Amino acid sequence: VHDKALLEAEELTWLHTAYNDVSAFLMHAEMKGIRINEPFFEELHAEYRELLDDHEAILSEWVENPRSPQQVTRALAALGIKTDSTDAMHLEVMMRKISDESDAGRFITRLQKHRKDQKMFSNYVKGLPEKAFEGRLFTNFWMHGTTTGRLVTKEPNLLNIPRKPARIKDAFLPDEDCVWVQADYKTAELRVVAIESGDSNLIAVLSDPNRDIHNEVSLARYGPSFTKAQRVRAKAVVFGVGYGREAASIAIEFDMPQKEAQAVIDALFGEYPGIPIWQQDIQHRVTRLGEDLTNAFGRKRRFHLITKANVNDIKRECLAFLPQSTVNDINLHAAAKLHKEFGVDIRLTVHDSILANVQPEYATDLSHLMTEVMMETARLY
Numbered sequence: 001v002h003d004k005a006l007l008e009a010e011e012l013t014w015l016h017t018a019y020n021d022v023s024a025f026l027m028h029a030e031m032k033g034i035r036i037n038e039p040f041f042e043e044l045h046a047e048y049r050e051l052l053d054d055h056e057a058i059l060s061e062w063v064e065n066p067r068s069p070q071q072v073t074r075a076l077a078a079l080g081i082k083t084d085s086t087d088a089m090h091l092e093v094m095m096r097k098i099s100d101e102s103d104a105g106r107f108i109t110r111l112q113k114h115r116k117d118q119k120m121f122s123n124y125v126k127g128l129p130e131k132a133f134e135g136r137l138f139t140n141f142w143m144h145g146t147t148t149g150r151l152v153t154k155e156p157n158l159l160n161i162p163r164k165p166a167r168i169k170d171a172f173l174p175d176e177d178c179v180w181v182q183a184d185y186k187t188a189e190l191r192v193v194a195i196e197s198g199d200s201n202l203i204a205v206l207s208d209p210n211r212d213i214h215n216e217v218s219l220a221r222y223g224p225s226f227t228k229a230q231r232v233r234a235k236a237v238v239f240g241v242g243y244g245r246e247a248a249s250i251a252i253e254f255d256m257p258q259k260e261a262q263a264v265i266d267a268l269f270g271e272y273p274g275i276p277i278w279q280q281d282i283q284h285r286v287t288r289l290g291e292d293l294t295n296a297f298g299r300k301r302r303f304h305l306i307t308k309a310n311v312n313d314i315k316r317e318c319l320a321f322l323p324q325s326t327v328n329d330i331n332l333h334a335a336a337k338l339h340k341e342f343g344v345d346i347r348l349t350v351h352d353s354i355l356a357n358v359q360p361e362y363a364t365d366l367s368h369l370m371t372e373v374m375m376e377t378a379r380l381y
């Protein structure tokens with residue numbers, strides 16, 4: 001009775017009901033699981049084992065065990081580079097100061113490749129089959145696993161499967177005699193930023209199918225002869241800045257000078273001035289006025305303790321909350337409706353996409369239905 005009264009007082013009764021529907025399709029997905037191609041994983045295992053052996057043979061010029069931070073640190077010192085850390089960020093910084101062709105450059109470049117492939121091997125190629133039961137992966141969904149409101153899967157994590165190499169995704173199979181149908185929202189988080197900020201320029205470019213925001217930001221920053229690589233960099237900034245990523249973070253991930261990343265941010269804000277105004281308002285309300293954030297679904301984000309030590313982290317977190325939680329909730333509500341009202345066999349949702357298992361003869365009809373329901377849900381909220 002107390003909980004019911006509290007829900008009514010907070011005007012969250014409808015949300016509680018809606019999330020019961022979300023729980024229903026997530027439990028269905030948990031119980032059904034996802035089939036994996038075990039022979040294909042065995043092939044990948046052999047390929048990656050050979051690849052790692054090749055990396056380690058080359059790295060043996062400098063280290064016996066490239067997985068040992070101590071050995072890597074000593075090897076870098078012998079090459080004239082002293083460092084307290086050998087993590088990815090520090091290695092990126094080192095590479096900006098030396099030639100790719102130098103001994104140190106060759107060592108760090110090969111070490112980075114080894115670490116990337118080792119992670120793929122451990123987490124996915126070797127790790128996923130070890131978590132399978134009778135040829136299927138059964139993940140656990142956590143509806144409240146992140147402060148930004150995104151869904152979480154654990155043991156195993158199926159929301160973080162790398163896009164590249166694409167072959168990893170080929171190892172996940174629909175049920176026998178079935179196919180996958182997947183639908184996702186295009187530039188979803190940026191569209192939420194457009195609506196929340198009220199920036200008329202951003203709303204206009206995202207509403208026009210003949211315009212491309214990444215091309216327009218590239219044009220504003222690099223001029224009419226911008227290259228494909230420059231467009232990729234502009235795209236990284238567009239997707240990141242909407243929820244508070246700064247120039248330093250973008251520069252490290254996409255291997256671009258920090259000054260260039262900042263210049264692209266400035267070009268973006270110049271074209272869409274409503275974004276920084278909206279972001280500054282959110283940060284002011286949270287860090288100065290002590291307000292909570294609430295998205296269109298009634299999901300709240302509270303910041304109980306703000307100090308000098310954590311204020312910068314909180315500023316970033318509060319910018320991420322509305323875009324990420326809103327897209328997540330739109331997607332979950334659409335999936336819940338598809339499952340409850342139409343009996344769609346949903347196996348996974350990934351932030352802004354829905355993956356369904358269906359017999360081939362119904363695939364086209366299902367694709368139309370998913371498009372209709374997902375668009376309707378987004379418009380509603």
